[in-house]
Amino acid sequence: MLEKIMHILEHGTYQIPSLLITNYKELKLSDIEFITLIYLMNTDSMFAPKEIGNTLHLSLEEVLETISSLEAKGFIKIEMKKRREVREEHINLEGIYQKLAFSYVEEPKEKEAAPNLFTTFETEFARPLSPIEYELINGWKENDFSDELITLALKEAVYNGVTNLRYIDKILYEWKKKGIRTKEQVEQSRVAFKSKKEEKQELFDYDWLDDNA
Template structure:
């Protein structure tokens, strides 16, 4: 009986289809992973005749907040991937709806032959490995919005994968298993022009030496030299904030 109930629920739920062209090349069309997931959620409702899906319900299904879903929608609108329109229904009433025809226009206008497949495959593999590394360190899978945050590090902030992994290790060492903390480390490094792992290593060494000298001066009852610079490398005490993604 349980199997029959499941089968009935499965059939009633329906299906949401997606073109493999979009699924395999959504990055080339300007979509991030998080935006693709939001698009699929909206499409699943729109395919069932819901012109304006309930964003709170979409957020609940994704395990995130309505503000973040709205943020993804606004980003897709600003990219020209979707738009909100108004139409008149059969009763003469106006209703708003989401229109993804701009996405189809973009897909038809994009010449995928001009995109090197090998580079795309390598980039996707590197991205997937990065997701896997973070999930392994955190001991849990990433949510769609967390995947979007990582994608933004790569696509918008242009952080190198090796720097992200290094920041991840620093966060784990400090017992902070949160992307927000990793983000604060990356921002700290960016603001201090630390662009490579070698830069970070050199700055950590400089900071540790400076702290060691400070301890020696304190033990000897001496004051610090007047020209000593305040250390900028202090990850465990980093309280800097950045705009949420």
């Protein structure tokens, strides 16, 4: 899926509603349905299966199956419109926008942490996140990294002067290998590292030729 999203981005700038990013799993969208909706939300309404397939690197069969699935789930509607005596198929996206609006109204308070997490990243990076970065952050959450731990890894990276998600990804998986899952464990690890570093420094500063040392 990552390759398909990167391919989309190479062909222009796409706007993606944050509610779609944070709720597409809850909406039971497959990865292909997700990227197809991104494409449809950023193009005109005319239904052009071949163009969709070429842009998303999907076969015509995959496009038709995906569109059929999205329509069956109530995300889109295929409507016939008459233009200059010619009947054309157009895609109505009212369904997806209604579902996103409903998810926003009904979203429990504990889920509000997800958008706040993205806002924290954008504040620290001093720029908007890209769709790929949204995907990576969602991937961490799906792999059971808490918002608190992700935020701590972000602050660790910023403290070290690095503002990219690959570096933060390494921090998180290094912590996972060490069994670090909470803020307290992060602090304990820092204290242990600092203590070890100071001991090493004392060893290098020791004058081995001084009999009085």
